[in-house]
Amino acid sequence: MSYSDFATLPCTLSRPAALLGERWTLLLLRQIFLGTRRFEDFQATMDISRSVLTDRLNVLLQEDVLKRVPYHEDGRTRHEYRLTEKGRDLYPVLMALRTWGAKWMAPDEEEFFQLHHRDCGGDVRAKVECTECAAELTARDVQVTTRQ
Amino acid sequence: MSYSDFATLPCTLSRPAALLGERWTLLLLRQIFLGTRRFEDFQATMDISRSVLTDRLNVLLQEDVLKRVPYHEDGRTRHEYRLTEKGRDLYPVLMALRTWGAKWMAPDEEEFFQLHHRDCGGDVRAKVECTECAAELTARDVQVTTRQ
DNA sequence: AGCTACAGTTCGGATTCCGAACTCAGGAGG
DNA sequence: CCTCCTGAGTTCGGAATCCGAACTGTAGCT
Numbered sequence: 424m425s426y427s428d429f430a431t432l433p434c435t436l437s438r439p440a441a442l443l444g445e446r447w448t449l450l451l452l453r454q455i456f457l458g459t460r461r462f463e464d465f466q467a468t469m470d471i472s473r474s475v476l477t478d479r480l481n482v483l484l485q486e487d488v489l490k491r492v493p494y495h496e497d498g499r500t501r502h503e504y505r506l507t508e509k510g511r512d513l514y515p516v517l518m519a520l521r522t523w524g525a526k527w528m529a530p531d532e533e534e535f536f537q538l539h540h541r542d543c544g545g546d547v548r549a550k551v552e553c554t555e556c557a558a559e560l561t562a563r564d565v566q567v568t569t570r571q
Numbered sequence: 572m573s574y575s576d577f578a579t580l581p582c583t584l585s586r587p588a589a590l591l592g593e594r595w596t597l598l599l600l601r602q603i604f605l606g607t608r609r610f611e612d613f614q615a616t617m618d619i620s621r622s623v624l625t626d627r628l629n630v631l632l633q634e635d636v637l638k639r640v641p642y643h644e645d646g647r648t649r650h651e652y653r654l655t656e657k658g659r660d661l662y663p664v665l666m667a668l669r670t671w672g673a674k675w676m677a678p679d680e681e682e683f684f685q686l687h688h689r690d691c692g693g694d695v696r697a698k699v700e701c702t703e704c705a706a707e708l709t710a711r712d713v714q715v716t717t718r719q
Numbered sequence: 720a721g722c723t724a725c726a727g728t729t730c731g732g733a734t735t736c737c738g739a740a741c742t743c744a745g746g747a748g749g
Numbered sequence: 750c751c752t753c754c755t756g757a758g759t760t761c762g763g764a765a766t767c768c769g770a771a772c773t774g775t776a777g778c779t
Binding site: 424425426429432433434435436437438439440441442443444445446447448449450452453456457458469470471506509511512513514515516517518519520521522523524525526527528529530531532533534535536537538539540541542543544545546547548549550551552553554555556558560561562563564565566567568569570 | 572573574577580581582583584585586587588589590591592593594595596597598600601604605606617618619654657659660661662663664665666667668669670671672673674675676677678679680681682683684685686687688689690691692693694695696697698699700701702703704706708709710711712713714715716717718
Binding site: 446471472473474475497498499500501 | 766769776778
Protein backbone atom coordinates (compact mmCIF):
# COMPACT_ATOMS: atom_id res chain seq x y z
CA MET A 424 0.00 0.00 0.00
CA SER A 425 1.53 3.27 -1.13
CA TYR A 426 0.60 6.84 -0.23
CA SER A 427 -1.88 7.20 -3.07
CA ASP A 428 -3.73 4.06 -2.02
CA PHE A 429 -4.99 5.95 1.02
CA ALA A 430 -6.89 8.16 -1.41
CA THR A 431 -9.01 5.16 -2.46
CA LEU A 432 -9.36 3.19 0.75
CA PRO A 433 -12.98 2.78 1.86
CA CYS A 434 -12.34 5.27 4.64
CA THR A 435 -13.88 8.71 4.84
CA LEU A 436 -10.92 9.93 6.86
CA SER A 437 -8.01 8.55 4.84
CA ARG A 438 -9.35 9.92 1.56
CA PRO A 439 -9.39 13.59 2.53
CA ALA A 440 -6.22 13.13 4.59
CA ALA A 441 -4.33 11.80 1.56
CA LEU A 442 -5.68 14.56 -0.68
CA LEU A 443 -5.03 17.49 1.65
CA GLY A 444 -1.91 15.90 3.08
CA GLU A 445 0.15 16.60 -0.02
CA ARG A 446 2.69 19.34 0.50
CA TRP A 447 1.34 22.85 -0.29
CA THR A 448 -2.28 21.80 -0.58
CA LEU A 449 -3.43 23.05 2.82
CA LEU A 450 -1.50 26.28 2.39
CA LEU A 451 -3.03 26.70 -1.05
CA LEU A 452 -6.52 26.30 0.39
CA ARG A 453 -5.71 28.83 3.10
CA GLN A 454 -4.75 31.32 0.41
CA ILE A 455 -7.95 30.61 -1.48
CA PHE A 456 -10.09 31.16 1.61
CA LEU A 457 -8.22 34.44 2.06
CA GLY A 458 -9.42 35.48 -1.37
CA THR A 459 -6.60 34.66 -3.78
CA ARG A 460 -7.86 33.38 -7.10
CA ARG A 461 -5.26 33.80 -9.81
CA PHE A 462 -2.26 31.78 -10.78
CA GLU A 463 0.13 34.71 -10.61
CA ASP A 464 -1.17 35.75 -7.20
CA PHE A 465 -0.74 32.28 -5.73
CA GLN A 466 2.74 32.16 -7.14
CA ALA A 467 3.69 35.59 -5.83
CA THR A 468 2.17 35.35 -2.34
CA MET A 469 3.19 31.77 -1.58
CA ASP A 470 6.44 31.57 -3.48
CA ILE A 471 5.59 28.08 -4.65
CA SER A 472 7.29 26.79 -7.80
CA ARG A 473 5.11 27.24 -10.85
CA SER A 474 5.14 23.58 -11.85
CA VAL A 475 4.03 22.39 -8.42
CA LEU A 476 1.37 25.09 -8.30
CA THR A 477 0.05 23.87 -11.66
CA ASP A 478 -0.02 20.31 -10.37
CA ARG A 479 -1.83 21.11 -7.11
CA LEU A 480 -4.41 23.29 -8.82
CA ASN A 481 -5.07 20.51 -11.33
CA VAL A 482 -5.56 17.95 -8.58
CA LEU A 483 -8.05 20.22 -6.82
CA LEU A 484 -9.85 20.84 -10.12
CA GLN A 485 -10.02 17.12 -10.76
CA GLU A 486 -11.41 16.50 -7.28
CA ASP A 487 -14.00 19.19 -7.89
CA VAL A 488 -12.76 21.30 -4.98
CA LEU A 489 -11.96 24.17 -7.34
CA LYS A 490 -13.42 25.31 -10.66
CA ARG A 491 -11.94 27.51 -13.39
CA VAL A 492 -14.11 30.52 -13.98
CA PRO A 493 -13.61 33.05 -16.80
CA TYR A 494 -13.34 36.71 -15.84
CA HIS A 495 -12.84 39.94 -17.77
CA GLU A 496 -10.18 42.52 -17.16
CA ASP A 497 -9.08 45.27 -19.56
CA GLY A 498 -11.42 43.69 -22.07
CA ARG A 499 -9.55 40.40 -21.91
CA THR A 500 -10.87 37.02 -20.92
CA ARG A 501 -8.80 35.04 -18.43
CA HIS A 502 -9.55 32.35 -15.89
CA GLU A 503 -9.49 32.28 -12.13
CA TYR A 504 -9.76 29.48 -9.60
CA ARG A 505 -12.77 29.49 -7.30
CA LEU A 506 -14.15 27.15 -4.70
CA THR A 507 -16.97 24.84 -5.65
CA GLU A 508 -19.62 23.96 -3.08
CA LYS A 509 -17.50 20.94 -2.19
CA GLY A 510 -14.53 23.27 -1.77
CA ARG A 511 -16.41 25.79 0.36
CA ASP A 512 -17.42 22.89 2.55
CA LEU A 513 -13.77 22.52 3.56
CA TYR A 514 -14.21 25.58 5.74
CA PRO A 515 -14.56 23.54 8.96
CA VAL A 516 -11.24 21.83 8.23
CA LEU A 517 -9.43 25.15 7.93
CA MET A 518 -11.23 26.51 10.97
CA ALA A 519 -10.32 23.45 13.00
CA LEU A 520 -6.68 24.03 12.08
CA ARG A 521 -6.98 27.67 13.05
CA THR A 522 -8.73 26.96 16.33
CA TRP A 523 -5.94 24.54 17.20
CA GLY A 524 -3.27 26.98 16.06
CA ALA A 525 -4.79 29.76 18.16
CA LYS A 526 -4.65 27.59 21.25
CA TRP A 527 -1.30 25.89 20.78
CA MET A 528 0.81 27.80 18.25
CA ALA A 529 -0.27 31.39 18.77
CA PRO A 530 2.31 33.94 17.60
CA ASP A 531 3.63 36.67 19.88
CA GLU A 532 3.06 39.28 17.22
CA GLU A 533 -0.18 40.54 15.82
CA GLU A 534 -2.29 38.04 13.92
CA PHE A 535 -2.08 38.03 10.16
CA PHE A 536 -5.87 38.13 9.83
CA GLN A 537 -8.91 38.07 12.04
CA LEU A 538 -12.32 36.48 11.71
CA HIS A 539 -15.69 37.61 13.02
CA HIS A 540 -19.26 36.46 12.69
CA ARG A 541 -20.85 39.05 10.38
CA ASP A 542 -24.10 39.14 12.32
CA CYS A 543 -22.86 39.58 15.88
CA GLY A 544 -19.11 40.19 15.67
CA GLY A 545 -18.34 37.10 17.75
CA ASP A 546 -15.29 34.89 17.42
CA VAL A 547 -15.24 31.78 15.27
CA ARG A 548 -14.20 28.32 16.38
CA ALA A 549 -14.48 24.72 15.25
CA LYS A 550 -15.87 21.99 17.47
CA VAL A 551 -17.04 18.39 17.38
CA GLU A 552 -20.54 17.52 18.39
CA CYS A 553 -22.94 14.63 18.65
CA THR A 554 -25.73 14.78 16.06
CA GLU A 555 -28.14 13.14 18.52
CA CYS A 556 -27.70 14.96 21.80
CA ALA A 557 -25.68 17.98 20.57
CA ALA A 558 -23.05 17.52 23.27
CA GLU A 559 -19.58 18.82 22.47
CA LEU A 560 -17.23 15.85 22.12
CA THR A 561 -13.55 15.15 22.62
CA ALA A 562 -11.64 12.08 21.44
CA ARG A 563 -12.41 10.36 24.74
CA ASP A 564 -16.17 10.69 24.33
CA VAL A 565 -16.11 8.79 21.07
CA GLN A 566 -16.16 5.03 20.58
CA VAL A 567 -14.20 3.74 17.58
CA THR A 568 -15.40 0.53 15.97
CA THR A 569 -12.96 -0.85 13.43
CA ARG A 570 -14.30 -3.17 10.76
CA GLN A 571 -13.77 -6.90 11.48
CA MET B 572 9.41 32.83 1.50
CA SER B 573 9.78 29.06 1.38
CA TYR B 574 7.44 26.33 2.60
CA SER B 575 8.95 26.20 6.06
CA ASP B 576 8.48 29.95 6.54
CA PHE B 577 4.74 29.34 6.77
CA ALA B 578 5.46 27.45 9.96
CA THR B 579 6.68 30.66 11.61
CA LEU B 580 4.42 33.30 10.08
CA PRO B 581 2.36 35.17 12.66
CA CYS B 582 -0.71 33.31 11.47
CA THR B 583 -2.60 30.74 13.51
CA LEU B 584 -3.76 29.06 10.32
CA SER B 585 -0.52 28.86 8.33
CA ARG B 586 1.42 27.34 11.23
CA PRO B 587 -0.71 24.23 11.66
CA ALA B 588 -1.27 24.02 7.90
CA ALA B 589 2.47 23.90 7.24
CA LEU B 590 3.04 21.36 10.01
CA LEU B 591 0.20 18.98 9.11
CA GLY B 592 0.58 19.68 5.39
CA GLU B 593 3.75 17.63 5.08
CA ARG B 594 3.22 14.40 3.25
CA TRP B 595 2.25 11.46 5.55
CA THR B 596 1.62 13.60 8.62
CA LEU B 597 -2.18 13.61 8.45
CA LEU B 598 -2.25 9.90 7.67
CA LEU B 599 0.09 9.29 10.57
CA LEU B 600 -2.22 11.17 12.92
CA ARG B 601 -5.18 9.20 11.61
CA GLN B 602 -3.35 5.99 12.48
CA ILE B 603 -2.56 7.31 15.94
CA PHE B 604 -6.18 8.24 16.60
CA LEU B 605 -7.06 4.70 15.51
CA GLY B 606 -4.82 3.40 18.27
CA THR B 607 -1.46 2.64 16.67
CA ARG B 608 1.46 3.53 18.92
CA ARG B 609 4.58 1.65 17.92
CA PHE B 610 7.13 2.25 15.25
CA GLU B 611 6.83 -1.21 13.76
CA ASP B 612 3.05 -0.98 13.66
CA PHE B 613 3.09 2.36 11.85
CA GLN B 614 5.55 0.95 9.39
CA ALA B 615 3.55 -2.21 8.79
CA THR B 616 0.06 -0.69 8.55
CA MET B 617 0.97 2.40 6.52
CA ASP B 618 3.81 1.02 4.45
CA ILE B 619 5.74 4.27 4.90
CA SER B 620 9.51 4.16 4.48
CA ARG B 621 11.29 3.82 7.80
CA SER B 622 13.41 6.92 7.39
CA VAL B 623 10.44 9.16 6.60
CA LEU B 624 8.51 7.64 9.50
CA THR B 625 11.41 8.47 11.81
CA ASP B 626 11.46 12.02 10.52
CA ARG B 627 7.71 12.63 10.87
CA LEU B 628 7.59 11.15 14.36
CA ASN B 629 10.51 13.35 15.40
CA VAL B 630 8.81 16.48 14.08
CA LEU B 631 5.65 15.65 15.99
CA LEU B 632 7.70 14.95 19.13
CA GLN B 633 9.49 18.26 18.73
CA GLU B 634 6.18 20.08 18.31
CA ASP B 635 4.89 18.38 21.44
CA VAL B 636 2.05 16.68 19.56
CA LEU B 637 3.41 13.26 20.54
CA LYS B 638 5.42 11.99 23.48
CA ARG B 639 7.56 8.87 23.85
CA VAL B 640 6.30 6.73 26.69
CA PRO B 641 8.09 3.63 28.04
CA TYR B 642 6.14 0.39 28.21
CA HIS B 643 6.94 -3.17 29.28
CA GLU B 644 6.49 -6.29 27.25
CA ASP B 645 8.08 -9.68 27.85
CA GLY B 646 9.98 -8.05 30.68
CA ARG B 647 11.58 -5.59 28.28
CA THR B 648 11.33 -1.82 28.28
CA ARG B 649 10.51 -0.20 24.95
CA HIS B 650 8.92 3.08 23.93
CA GLU B 651 5.68 3.96 22.25
CA TYR B 652 4.31 7.16 20.76
CA ARG B 653 1.28 8.69 22.40
CA LEU B 654 -0.68 11.88 21.96
CA THR B 655 -0.03 14.75 24.33
CA GLU B 656 -2.89 17.04 25.34
CA LYS B 657 -1.90 19.26 22.42
CA GLY B 658 -2.05 16.22 20.17
CA ARG B 659 -5.42 15.03 21.46
CA ASP B 660 -6.67 18.53 20.76
CA LEU B 661 -6.18 17.84 17.05
CA TYR B 662 -9.30 15.68 17.18
CA PRO B 663 -11.52 18.38 15.65
CA VAL B 664 -9.16 18.64 12.67
CA LEU B 665 -9.43 14.92 11.95
CA MET B 666 -13.18 14.97 12.54
CA ALA B 667 -13.57 17.91 10.17
CA LEU B 668 -11.73 15.92 7.51
CA ARG B 669 -13.93 12.93 8.18
CA THR B 670 -17.15 14.92 8.14
CA TRP B 671 -16.13 16.34 4.78
CA GLY B 672 -15.06 12.95 3.50
CA ALA B 673 -18.36 11.41 4.54
CA LYS B 674 -20.27 14.04 2.61
CA TRP B 675 -18.13 14.33 -0.51
CA MET B 676 -15.86 11.29 -0.83
CA ALA B 677 -17.90 8.51 0.70
CA PRO B 678 -16.89 5.03 -0.50
CA ASP B 679 -19.37 2.60 -2.01
CA GLU B 680 -18.13 -0.18 0.22
CA GLU B 681 -18.47 -0.53 3.94
CA GLU B 682 -16.65 2.05 6.05
CA PHE B 683 -13.29 1.15 7.47
CA PHE B 684 -14.33 2.28 10.96
CA GLN B 685 -17.29 3.88 12.64
CA LEU B 686 -17.64 6.43 15.41
CA HIS B 687 -20.31 6.86 18.04
CA HIS B 688 -20.85 9.06 21.06
CA ARG B 689 -20.24 6.76 24.02
CA ASP B 690 -23.09 8.21 26.05
CA CYS B 691 -25.91 8.20 23.54
CA GLY B 692 -24.67 6.29 20.49
CA GLY B 693 -25.19 9.30 18.23
CA ASP B 694 -23.09 10.20 15.20
CA VAL B 695 -20.12 12.52 15.36
CA ARG B 696 -19.53 15.57 13.20
CA ALA B 697 -17.41 18.71 13.11
CA LYS B 698 -18.89 22.16 12.77
CA VAL B 699 -17.97 25.82 13.03
CA GLU B 700 -19.76 28.06 15.46
CA CYS B 701 -19.80 31.59 16.80
CA THR B 702 -18.52 31.82 20.37
CA GLU B 703 -20.93 34.70 21.07
CA CYS B 704 -24.27 33.63 19.66
CA ALA B 705 -23.55 29.92 19.13
CA ALA B 706 -24.87 30.04 15.56
CA GLU B 707 -23.43 27.47 13.16
CA LEU B 708 -21.31 29.29 10.59
CA THR B 709 -20.25 28.77 7.00
CA ALA B 710 -17.50 30.63 5.14
CA ARG B 711 -20.08 33.21 4.01
CA ASP B 712 -21.10 34.11 7.56
CA VAL B 713 -17.57 35.08 8.47
CA GLN B 714 -15.87 38.44 7.88
CA VAL B 715 -12.13 38.25 7.17
CA THR B 716 -10.01 41.23 8.19
CA THR B 717 -6.48 41.07 6.85
CA ARG B 718 -3.81 43.06 8.64
CA GLN B 719 -2.97 46.45 7.08
C1' DA C 720 4.63 45.36 -35.56
C1' DG C 721 6.37 45.55 -31.05
C1' DC C 722 5.47 45.49 -26.04
C1' DT C 723 3.25 43.74 -21.97
C1' DA C 724 0.80 40.61 -18.72
C1' DC C 725 -1.11 36.29 -17.52
C1' DA C 726 -0.79 31.48 -17.43
C1' DG C 727 1.32 28.09 -17.93
C1' DT C 728 5.48 24.40 -19.78
C1' DT C 729 10.16 22.75 -19.92
C1' DC C 730 14.34 21.33 -18.01
C1' DG C 731 18.70 20.71 -15.29
C1' DG C 732 20.11 20.54 -10.70
C1' DA C 733 18.83 20.03 -5.71
C1' DT C 734 16.07 17.84 -2.36
C1' DT C 735 13.26 14.28 -0.62
C1' DC C 736 11.59 9.67 -0.70
C1' DC C 737 11.88 4.66 -1.19
C1' DG C 738 13.45 -0.07 -0.29
C1' DA C 739 16.66 -2.97 1.36
C1' DA C 740 20.32 -3.89 4.14
C1' DC C 741 22.67 -2.82 8.25
C1' DT C 742 23.23 -1.48 13.30
C1' DC C 743 22.32 -1.58 18.09
C1' DA C 744 20.42 -2.90 22.60
C1' DG C 745 18.42 -6.11 25.65
C1' DG C 746 16.44 -10.36 26.90
C1' DA C 747 15.93 -15.66 26.11
C1' DG C 748 17.85 -20.06 25.51
C1' DG C 749 21.54 -23.16 25.67
C1' DC D 750 29.45 -16.92 27.95
C1' DC D 751 27.80 -17.17 23.12
C1' DT D 752 24.12 -16.99 19.89
C1' DC D 753 19.48 -15.90 18.39
C1' DC D 754 15.57 -12.82 18.20
C1' DT D 755 12.91 -8.53 18.16
C1' DG D 756 11.88 -3.64 18.22
C1' DA D 757 13.59 0.59 16.76
C1' DG D 758 15.87 2.91 14.33
C1' DT D 759 20.21 4.41 10.68
C1' DT D 760 22.52 4.24 6.30
C1' DC D 761 22.76 4.48 1.50
C1' DG D 762 22.12 4.17 -3.62
C1' DG D 763 18.66 4.86 -6.93
C1' DA D 764 13.99 6.89 -8.01
C1' DA D 765 10.69 10.42 -7.68
C1' DT D 766 9.57 15.09 -6.63
C1' DC D 767 10.59 19.85 -6.20
C1' DC D 768 12.88 24.23 -7.27
C1' DG D 769 14.28 28.21 -10.07
C1' DA D 770 14.93 30.14 -14.19
C1' DA D 771 14.09 30.43 -18.80
C1' DC D 772 10.94 29.70 -22.43
C1' DT D 773 6.21 29.53 -24.88
C1' DG D 774 1.72 31.05 -26.22
C1' DT D 775 -2.10 34.17 -26.37
C1' DA D 776 -4.44 38.39 -26.49
C1' DG D 777 -4.86 43.27 -26.09
C1' DC D 778 -2.75 47.94 -26.21
C1' DT D 779 0.16 51.63 -28.51
